Amino acid sequence: MLDQLPGFRTPAVLAVVVLAVLLTGGAVTLGALGPDVDDPGPSVESVSGNGTVTVTYVDATGASDQFAVPGVDPALSNAGHDWAIVNRSSLPSALRAVDGEPGHGVVGFGEWALVGAVETATVPIDGSTLTVVVPAGRDVDPARKAGFVEAFAGPYSLSPESDERVVLVSVPDALPNEGLMYHDDRGYVTIEAFWDGDAHSVWIHEYVHARQDFRTADGMEWFREASARYLSCRFMYEQYEGVSEADLRDSLSARPKYESVVLANRTTWEGTGGNYHAGARLLAAIDAELRAETGGEHTLVDVFRTMNAGDEPVTVERFVELVERQTGNDQSWIAAAIEGDRTALERNKRPS
Template sequence: MGRAGRRSLLAVGLLLAAVSLAGLAAAETNATVPAENATVTAGSASAADPTGTRVALPGDAGQTDSGESILLTQEIRLTPDRPGQIDVQYRLLAPDRVSDVRMRVPPDARNVRTTRFTRVEGSVYEWPGQTSTASLTVTVPANRTSETVGPESTDGRLRFVDVGDWALVRRPRVATPGYTYQGDNPGVTVRNVTAGEGVIGQGLVYMGPHKTVERSAHGQRFRLVVPAAATLAEDRERILDSVTDASDRLRVGDRDGQVLMIAAPAGVAWGQLGLQTGPRDFYVRADEPVDTPSNTWVHEYVHTRQDFETTDGTEWFYEATAEYYAGQLTLESDRIDYAAFRDYLDRATREQFASVRLREPGTWTSNAGNYFTGALVVGELDRRVRLATDSEATFQAVFRQMNRHPEPVTHSDFLGFVRSAGGDGIVDPARRYTETTDRPETWSARTYRDAFGQLPPLFRYTLPDRESEDIRVTGETIVFDVTVANDGGAAGTYDLAVTVDGANVASRSGRLEADASTTETVEYTFDEAGSHTFSTGEESRTFRVREPATPAVADLSADRQQLRPGEEVTVTATVENPADRPGERTLTIRRDDTELTTEEVRLTPGSSTEVSATVTLDSPGTHRFSADDRTVSVTVFEGETTDAGTGASTGGTATPGGGDGTGSEVGIGAAGPGFGPLAALAGVLLLALSRRFERVE
């Protein structure tokens, strides 16, 4: 080859190189670019509210356990130099996106001290939230008096007291704050603590030195708190024996997971022998025994099992059932004899109760007829129900239906529950003994044995064993088996009611022989985040429900990146859920900003899945596929293609040194964008020059 020919070939080679680089430049130009509009994520402002600022009014905040919530700590403090009053401090810790926190101090609060709070009007104080913490401290009265009349009454009047070095008081109500926030409502997490030694329940607070003994039985955990200033009349274990035995025998539902019992020091002018407050807290004077038909420890415990609202016509039921079962359950546990129990009920026949009509509170508020007359009437109805059903039912069935009733119980409702438990024949006596001044007589020992001698059915409803963490997400459905067992001495019909936060969500019934058991399956779907408590009435379980996690697209790939018109490509998104809870989301794969496929993805914690879409591409050019912020590009060529992964041609045979006249391509590597008309022109030039070179030589 001559020098000129070599120069010409060099020029053609440079031209081909330029064509190749042009193709590479074209591919780079079509690479992924960021989307112009970022995705709105949880916590950002909505389109309707571009600032993202919202306001939570007091009471709207709710309670949450999120690390992003407002933490409100209510600390209760003794004031030894000022008996009769206590200090309450409210400490707040808020995330940066919360501002303008407002709190209202209690109406009886005085001596308000603030840190970063400013009074804005009346009893309302505001904290701008520019710092992470703030506090309010107030002094409130601790001593409260009682006007209660009844067998639980004493010569004193105090219901709650602070003596300086110890205090037994009602737990102060938490003043839920209002606030301004950005993004999602953070909610409020409330903590209650004491400064120094103390115990806090849902309704009671004891502050001062003490000892605590605990026992778990029948799905409940009992805490008996004995202040250092108290001297018990009974051994602690005997008190727990008495109350836990009542827990087992009383099958009326509303069995709380925890019960707080405080032995109140007797050297105070208490207005009652015991007091139950809050759903599961009570105190009893420390000098009260358990071997008596007026067992105050059991009386107050029975109150914790009452989960109904009454009307005037049924208000008597509260103290009547507590008084009756205090004696009847103590008798069944062999702590008293029948003569003591009969004399206890016989008090209702005294002249002072002759005008009592139970459905009319005005006839008994001044003489405690709801305790005395009420207990005798409940006992008589219990006896009649047992006889009418051959001991397959007791008055506890009425009690249980009261607890399940979603509305305040009327007198008519009560009579209906009596009919349901014992039949039509019991309704007339129930009406007569509650609407008139007629009184039943107490029974002989033989009459009592005829009705109460056989152990009735005692149904136990057991939830499955607790999982390591009862954490669920909204939209998740749980399926669980409830074991129903008849621990009693006779066959009977069980009536299982499963509630969530007090609302009935499932009912099951059936008949079981004595010592038999069965299983009932229940399903429930969580609709709202927060803490939700399942209960069978005998056992309860609290689930923490959170919003589902949002799985992320970890990778997006295509099985081919180069193809000819009319060929298919499969694009696959790998979706992962690294969170500690189930996740769900709607995933969309797009092609050139057009929706290609949309699927609902649900993943367990720590799992992953793949979502794929297959599409036929007809239009030449580069097509961009996306899922979230992940993208992948696929190119469609008008001519033949090569495999992008290996560089091998996908059409014809590469022949070094030139063509063979059969459509073979020059073996210069994979074709790419820009190898259309320019590549053809280069080929023509190369062919023409090669022929010229042949003539020159």
């Protein structure tokens, strides 16, 4: 966890910083198994078994019922701590109806549902709210994770108008990705540490995904992963003294060059990581150009926010136009770089 990492002056200073974030931000931490007092709907009472998981719950009438889910990965359940992660389709309709609120003992995210005992923390952040949900007994403090996302990503306005409710569930690494955000702003993270150790944070990466309200045309699909990767690294560099400029630079340059990748052509990068890493390198160059041309007044965050304000899918041409709106001069090299001109980036590269 972040309080065990180098870069902070003293643990006491960190404790004060995080406490201030949680108090001023209004974060609430609470164990949640069963309904909130003001919302007496169906709720999970207990979870037992491994492999085949049995869930006891109370339905909307107050009657107790059970259902069993066979074939659950033992790494995704903990009878001792009263929780399991099951396929969402296995939930009875009564629980499906309330799986948006952890106060009912069930939290749906994508094709999965966490049922049973959880701890949660919620913080307001940039006009939205972020709730971190942790199964009981895991060595992850939801208040600290939510507080760190708010502290490091909160200073940046990513959307002009937002009432989003972002949910991140901390899960065991038996799920297939380090993190994944679904279209309804609910996702999971398998990494227990907040900081990846270079310049990246999966927690911030998935939060940025949740704030991507724009639509993209085919030639800009790469931007989703590239911007989540780059902005996560950039925010960590700017907000956390444990990440240096060299760390940021190394994180962006350490991966393969992906020389065959054409960002505008999905078939050249799908399944390769090129959209993440080659895309992030391009965005770093664009961000450096924005900062240099505007004396630091405008950054890629301004372009991201303007993309979120639009209704039409963002094309390559529209993206370049939004950058030019900030810089006030021609930035056609960006389109060339996206469309495969390998010399365009080097010709226009500025120190990041």
